[in-house]
Amino acid sequence: MNNIFSSKETFKEALRAEVSARFGRDLEDAYDEERYLALGALIRDHAGNSWKLTKKSVRANGTKQLYYFSMEFLMGRLMVNNLMNMGIYDVVRDGLADLGLDIHNLEELECDAGLGNGGLGRLAACFLDSLASLNLAGNGNCIRYHYGLFKQEIVNDEQVEKPDCWLRLGNVWEVWKPQHAVQVKFGGTLDAYMDQFGHFHSHHNPAFVVRAVPYDVPIVGYNTPTTNTLRLWDAEVDEESVQAGVLNKYLNDVQALTANVYPDDSTYEGKELRLKQEYFFVCAGVDQLIHNHLRVYGSLDNLAEKTAIQLNDTHPVLVIPELMRVLMDDYDYDWDQAWDIVTRTVAYTNHTIMAEALERWPQEMMRSLLPRVYMIIEEIERRFHYEVQHAGKEHMFPAMSILSNNQVNMANLAVVGSHSVNGVAKIHSEILINDVMASFASFYPGRFNNKTNGVTHRRWLVYSNPQLTELLKKYIGDSFIKHPEDLEKLMAYVDDPKLQEEFFEVKLERKKILAAYVKEHLGIEVDVNTIFDCQSKRLHAYKRQLMNIFHIMYLYLRMKQDPNYRITPTTYFFSAKAAPGYALAKEIIKLIVKVANRINGDPQVSQYMKVVFIPNYSVSIAELLINAADVSEQISTAGKEASGTGNMKYMMNGALTLGTLDGANVEIVDCVGFENAKIFGLKVEDIECIRRENSYDVWRIYHSNPKLRMVIDSLRNCTWSENPNEFQLIFNDLMLHKDEFFVLADFDAYLMAHADVSAWYADKPAWARAMLVNIAKSGYFSSDRTIREYAKEIWGLDEIKFTRQERLEAGCTVDDEEDAA
Numbered sequence: 001m002n003n004i005f006s007s008k009e010t011f012k013e014a015l016r017a018e019v020s021a022r023f024g025r026d027l028e029d030a031y032d033e034e035r036y037l038a039l040g041a042l043i044r045d046h047a048g049n050s051w052k053l054t055k056k057s058v059r060a061n062g063t064k065q066l067y068y069f070s071m072e073f074l075m076g077r078l079m080v081n082n083l084m085n086m087g088i089y090d091v092v093r094d095g096l097a098d099l100g101l102d103i104h105n106l107e108e109l110e111c112d113a114g115l116g117n118g119g120l121g122r123l124a125a126c127f128l129d130s131l132a133s134l135n136l137a138g139n140g141n142c143i144r145y146h147y148g149l150f151k152q153e154i155v156n157d158e159q160v161e162k163p164d165c166w167l168r169l170g171n172v173w174e175v176w177k178p179q180h181a182v183q184v185k186f187g188g189t190l191d192a193y194m195d196q197f198g199h200f201h202s203h204h205n206p207a208f209v210v211r212a213v214p215y216d217v218p219i220v221g222y223n224t225p226t227t228n229t230l231r232l233w234d235a236e237v238d239e240e241s242v243q244a245g246v247l248n249k250y251l252n253d254v255q256a257l258t259a260n261v262y263p264d265d266s267t268y269e270g271k272e273l274r275l276k277q278e279y280f281f282v283c284a285g286v287d288q289l290i291h292n293h294l295r296v297y298g299s300l301d302n303l304a305e306k307t308a309i310q311l312n313d314t315h316p317v318l319v320i321p322e323l324m325r326v327l328m329d330d331y332d333y334d335w336d337q338a339w340d341i342v343t344r345t346v347a348y349t350n351h352t353i354m355a356e357a358l359e360r361w362p363q364e365m366m367r368s369l370l371p372r373v374y375m376i377i378e379e380i381e382r383r384f385h386y387e388v389q390h391a392g393k394e395h396m397f398p399a400m401s402i403l404s405n406n407q408v409n410m411a412n413l414a415v416v417g418s419h420s421v422n423g424v425a426k427i428h429s430e431i432l433i434n435d436v437m438a439s440f441a442s443f444y445p446g447r448f449n450n451k452t453n454g455v456t457h458r459r460w461l462v463y464s465n466p467q468l469t470e471l472l473k474k475y476i477g478d479s480f481i482k483h484p485e486d487l488e489k490l491m492a493y494v495d496d497p498k499l500q501e502e503f504f505e506v507k508l509e510r511k512k513i514l515a516a517y518v519k520e521h522l523g524i525e526v527d528v529n530t531i532f533d534c535q536s537k538r539l540h541a542y543k544r545q546l547m548n549i550f551h552i553m554y555l556y557l558r559m560k561q562d563p564n565y566r567i568t569p570t571t572y573f574f575s576a577k578a579a580p581g582y583a584l585a586k587e588i589i590k591l592i593v594k595v596a597n598r599i600n601g602d603p604q605v606s607q608y609m610k611v612v613f614i615p616n617y618s619v620s621i622a623e624l625l626i627n628a629a630d631v632s633e634q635i636s637t638a639g640k641e642a643s644g645t646g647n648m649k650y651m652m653n654g655a656l657t658l659g660t661l662d663g664a665n666v667e668i669v670d671c672v673g674f675e676n677a678k679i680f681g682l683k684v685e686d687i688e689c690i691r692r693e694n695s696y697d698v699w700r701i702y703h704s705n706p707k708l709r710m711v712i713d714s715l716r717n718c719t720w721s722e723n724p725n726e727f728q729l730i731f732n733d734l735m736l737h738k739d740e741f742f743v744l745a746d747f748d749a750y751l752m753a754h755a756d757v758s759a760w761y762a763d764k765p766a767w768a769r770a771m772l773v774n775i776a777k778s779g780y781f782s783s784d785r786t787i788r789e790y791a792k793e794i795w796g797l798d799e800i801k802f803t804r805q806e807r808l809e810a811g812c813t814v815d816d817e818e819d820a821a
């Protein structure tokens with residue numbers, strides 16, 4: 001194969017030819033958008049060869065494959081990632097420079113693929129990178145939403161949602177596969193009958209049929225031919241199925257199915273459209289994997305040996321009844337055989353213990369939308385009940401039943417129909433086992449396990465922070481890119497004054513890049529010699545952005561009162577989207593923005609502190625913000641944040657965690673030691689105790705704590721807004737609804753933790769050392785480690801095999817060590 005990326009010259013020639021063929025222009029006369037699209041097409045086509053090698057190898061060797069079913073894949077941009085993983089970044093950058101083009105300008109034209117809300121969606125994206133980079137056959141299955149999560153703007157100090165038109169220029173990475181379209185059927189009636197052998201048969205007369213059409217995105221691994229597929233399903237009209245007289249409604253219904261990501265990641269809402277979306281991509285994905293399997297093996301008997309399905313939370317849990325339906329109705333398996341195949345194939349990951357986020361659908365909605373699937377769920381429930389009774393555990397059944405209170409409990413369906421249930425951090429899995437799913441954990445003891453989350457250190461360290469990467473390479477070589485645990489080698493140098501100084505220079509460089517962005521987009525001047533203290537994540541009461549801004553309000557009020565009270569100069573960054581219907585979260589954003597305006601405009605105080613709310617938190621903003629941070633705020637109420645993954649990204653870039661013992665913070669301190677993080681506040685046991693004793697008294701705290709009282713009073717005395725009722729929801733939430741997330745209880749400890757951090761920062765060598773220890777210990781939080789654990793303990797995947805020749809053909813390095821392996 002001739003590889004156009006083997007030299008600058010061949011690349012430049014190919015780019016010229018591509019622009020000319022696609023747009024009928026010389027490169028010099030082309031628009032930047034045209035150059036970007038042509039470049040994207042060249043890169044994607046280049047991935048085509050590895051894609052082919054991967055598919056061939058998987059088929060020829062009968063390699064087991066994973067299908068990761070997720071309603072969300074928060075991919076962000078792919079240009080840099082793909083170029084770097086393929087090892088052709090430098091050729092392209094230099095070739096473009098020869099042509100007078102700056103690669104960064106073309107990179108910027110790519111829209112983030114924002115097909116997700118936050119942590120769960122970004123985790124799925126990190127997993128795809130690690131799967132491919134570890135030579136595991138792992139495919140993603142999702143929806144091709146026409147609009148990503150909304151774009152956030154701040155207008156009159158408040159969040160305003162604008163559509164995220166990420167497909168404006170099209171998607172250069174996807175390949176449309178109309179030949180692989182499948183039908184998905186909804187509603188209507190079911191005719192059931194028994195044949196002469198007493199076998200049950202049913203015939204579904206659907207009310208609504210759509211064509212699911214796949215768009216495949218190649219997922220290229222780092223320095224390997226392995227190229228997996230993210231399959232995004234779009235909905236198109238099914239010409240045959242339109243009923244007379246309702247064409248317009250039909251067209252609207254089809255279009256609505258793939259229009260939007262549901263922008264709520266914390267409260268469950270029983271909207272029928274959401275259920276339709278869930279079944280849509282489940283049905284299409286199951287159909288595809290069955291066909292792929294049959295093409296290779298000719299029978300479904302060995303499906304569980306050759307296929308693993310991971311459910312990313314309960315959103316795709318309909319995979320369980322749908323696969324039962326296909327096996328029984330289309331391939332004549334009896335119940336027990338089908339159930340055995342399904343349960344050995346499917347595994348489930350839980351991402352939340354917040355009761356209000358657990359999916360429960362009205363039985364009637366499910367029955368009328370998916371009559372056959374619902375019938376199968378009823379049968380799953382009936383047989384499960386029998387199993388529980390037979391084991392003499394009837395008393396445990398109510399806690400585990402799938403159908404109760406006229407609802408379908410999706411988490412219980414997921415546990416019953418899977419062979420593995422995992423939480424996403426140590427403490428989270430413990431809470432699942434001991435509390436939320438205690439009955440299940442005792443009924444199915446071997447089924448529960450933990451897989452602590454990770455993030456791809458390639459995107460979140462190597463590519464987004466090239467300055468730090470260069471420095472690390474200088475000291476410990478580049479093996480950490482393939483083997484993140486090798487970051488530990490840095491421990492030998494954490495006290496080296498030379499490294500410490502060079503590290504501070506890198507941090508300063510990253511702060512300047514962030515400061516330039518803030519200046520350009522928000523018009524705020526920030527001082528890069530201040531502490532950069534950052535909290536970036538979805539806005540939710542349990543994540544306690546409110547406690548963070550309360551601390552800032554306190555410092556401001558104190559400095560206004562007392563000219564002798566001054567703090568270590570600090571810039572506080574926030575970035576967070578609120579669900580459009582979440583009024584309290586929106587009010588907290590308004591408070592942050594108004595406090596920021598007041599403080600930044602105060603000539604005295606702003607010398608010591610500034611507050612920046614960066615709108616539209618997204619993968620691309622995170623790539624700018626996280627590596628500039630000194631302090632990483634991870635301050636959720638203990639027991640509420642399942643894991644968190646931002647905490648890991650900050651750590652990799654050297655920021656110190658200021659956090660509670662919650663989620664993966666627990667493992668972060670396990671790794672770095674309490675002396676290299678700042679942990680404060682109530683622990684899970686403390687909170688359980690307060691709840692049990694019903695002893696939480698917000699008014700007592702208010703009256704006994706003058707600092708806190710000053711802050712709370714300021715919400716209503718026109719300090720931050722002319723309207724005294726502007727922050728009524730916040731006030732009520734704390735003082736009338738009893739502060740569900742213990743902001744008041746942890747406030748003092750949080751103040752002291754901040755004071756300690758400021759003092760620590762003043763001791764430069766100690767501070768630098770702690771930051772370097774964080775980087776050195778961050779290898780554990782690479783999703784490569786997480787994926788290895790899933791592959792070994794849940795999926796049973798083996799590596800895809802390539803010959804030396806194939807690796808060379810794909811442009812990968814073939815070093816002796818790997819050859820020998």
Ligand code: 26Q
Pocket residue numbers: 117118119120121123262264265266267268269274351352357359424453641642643644645663
């Ligand atoms: C469900 C039904 C209807 C509408 C929306 C939803 C919905 C959508 C998204 C429910 C939940 C989500 C997303 C949850 C999520 O992102 N959880 C986060 O997962 C991360 C990865 O494991 C963890 O690190 C975070 O702690 C957890 O909050």
